[in-house]
Amino acid sequence: MACGLAAGTVPLPGGTVLRTAHWTVEHCVGPLGVGTLLVKPLRHVTGVDGLSPDEAAEMGPLLTRVSAAVRACAEGVDGCEQVYVCLWSHAGREPGHLHFVVQPARTSDIDRHGGAYGPALQAAMFRAGEQPDPAAVEAFCRRARALLRD
Numbered sequence: 650m651a652c653g654l655a656a657g658t659v660p661l662p663g664g665t666v667l668r669t670a671h672w673t674v675e676h677c678v679g680p681l682g683v684g685t686l687l688v689k690p691l692r693h694v695t696g697v698d699g700l701s702p703d704e705a706a707e708m709g710p711l712l713t714r715v716s717a718a719v720r721a722c723a724e725g726v727d728g729c730e731q732v733y734v735c736l737w738s739h740a741g742r743e744p745g746h747l748h749f750v751v752q753p754a755r756t757s758d759i760d761r762h763g764g765a766y767g768p769a770l771q772a773a774m775f776r777a778g779e780q781p782d783p784a785a786v787e788a789f790c791r792r793a794r795a796l797l798r799d
């Protein structure tokens with residue numbers, strides 16, 4: 650799935666937000682809300698320990714930039730209390746294509762899920778299974794793309 654999205658063989662709402670020499674940034678297709686971006690290596694790598702020195706060198710600065718863009722785009726009426734950056738890449742107990750999840754922790758989401766935050770918020774959002782509105786995803790990605798270009 651992660652490979653197909655990066656290769657453009659699976660429809661991707663919002664399109665590619667940013668592509669660097671070794672990484673790509675796109676919107677999450679799961680139920681983690683509008684503005685949750687995925688940061689993935691272009692190469693099929695299933696562990697941080699498998700990254701090449703060049704891939705690793707881009708990782709820190711890129712996660713910093715993407716987190717700043719998520720915070721800037723998510724702040725507003727809904728409130729962005731924190732920007733989560735996490736990496737699981739472990740579906741069905743199988744290591745999968747690395748993808749950092751960069752998620753705005755919105756007050757509205759936390760309140761809607763009974764005050765859950767951190768991993769509990771993500772678990773609650775997966776249980777609820779609400780897909781983000783495609784038009785809102787497109788709009789968010791346009792803003793994030795413009796911010797990351799500067």
Ligand SMILES: [Zn+2]
Pocket residue numbers: 651652692693694746
């Ligand atoms: Zn892959």
